[in-house]
Amino acid sequence: MPGTLRLDFLELLRALSEHEVDFILVGGMAAAVQGAPIMTFDVDVLYSTDAGNLTRLLSAIEDLEGYYRLQPERKLRPQLAHLAAGGHNLLMTRLGPLDLLGSVGNSHDFRDLLPHAMAMDVGEGTNIQVLELEKLIAVKEETAGEKDRASLPILRRTLEELRRK
């Protein structure tokens, strides 16, 4: 990656929030903001595929100068049709890697998981929806790859400690 790489998680989340994108923070960062000592380099978000939201999301991606990081030299920008397809859009932005996910686990989409999300202030009044740790664990267990299997014990123990508090 270029030496000028800049990652700013809060600014990235704030950009999505300011563009009024409907999303839920999932993945390692969702676990970390709930207390799991897990480190990650990207922001994973599950987005709503409603037409209005896709337009707002596209606007946010433009603001963030997002492009597909699979072929970084081509700097391909996502189009509405890509986002509407609801797959995984792995982007690089001027504020760091951003994974836009249409679904997670066994095809859970934004609408399925919104009841399992909670609002959190992640800094400077930036309020976002975060997938609750219990559901995050359940989703990871459904399709756990090697990386997820390694982190699951930490997530489970964090949930236990949270419940003890």
Add this chain to the structure above:
Amino acid sequence: MQGMPAADDTSADEPAYSEDGVDLTLIRWMLSMTPAERLQVLQQYVDSVLSIRAWNSQTRLS
């Protein structure tokens, strides 16, 4: 934000590790913070890693 837990920061009724080897002191330390502070910890971690990588790249070049 509170500092990292000390190595001897344990008590008899609160084990340092779970049965599956997870460091519970780190979890308790993270849980002592607000979500915003936890995000700052994450940010500081990646900043540190990127600084080290940049430093290593410069060292290799010089």
